[in-house]
């Protein structure tokens with residue numbers, strides 16, 4: 001029997017799911033073994049730039065020479081890398097792409113510094129999938145009118 005047109009149709013992901021999946025794919029290029037983070041900047045359902053956490057270009061990577069751990073705000077963090085969100089913003093600067101009124105999809109909740117940078121780049125909303133809860137970053141985002149939405153993956 002011929003499958004009906006309806007059942008033969010592939011199930012398409014929503015836009016949010018699509019961009020979040022891409023953010024997770026981008027994260028696989030991370031060079032820091034502590035945490036793999038990905039970010040995708042989107043406007044009008046089109047990808048503008050992507051970023052993952054890693055060393056500045058031309059510098060040795062954590063997975064070659066080890067992480068550069070310092071205690072920041074009472075927490076161990078790797079100082080060798082630029083964050084995924086920062087690299088996505090830098091890529092926009094490198095290519096001369098405006099990110100005003102865009103959205104950013106992040107595999108993890110952005111840190112305080114990233115939230116401030118995202119805010120000043122004119123990005124309007126952050127979708128984040130997972131961990132790294134930073135109440136101060138959330139508080140600041142709310143104060144600055146930056147929407148921060150926790151993305152829940154479909155079952």
Ligand SMILES: [Zn+2]
Pocket residue numbers: 031032033034062066067068078079080081
């Ligand atoms: Zn590292």
Ligand SMILES: [Zn+2]
Pocket residue numbers: 083084085110111112113114115
């Ligand atoms: Zn950050």
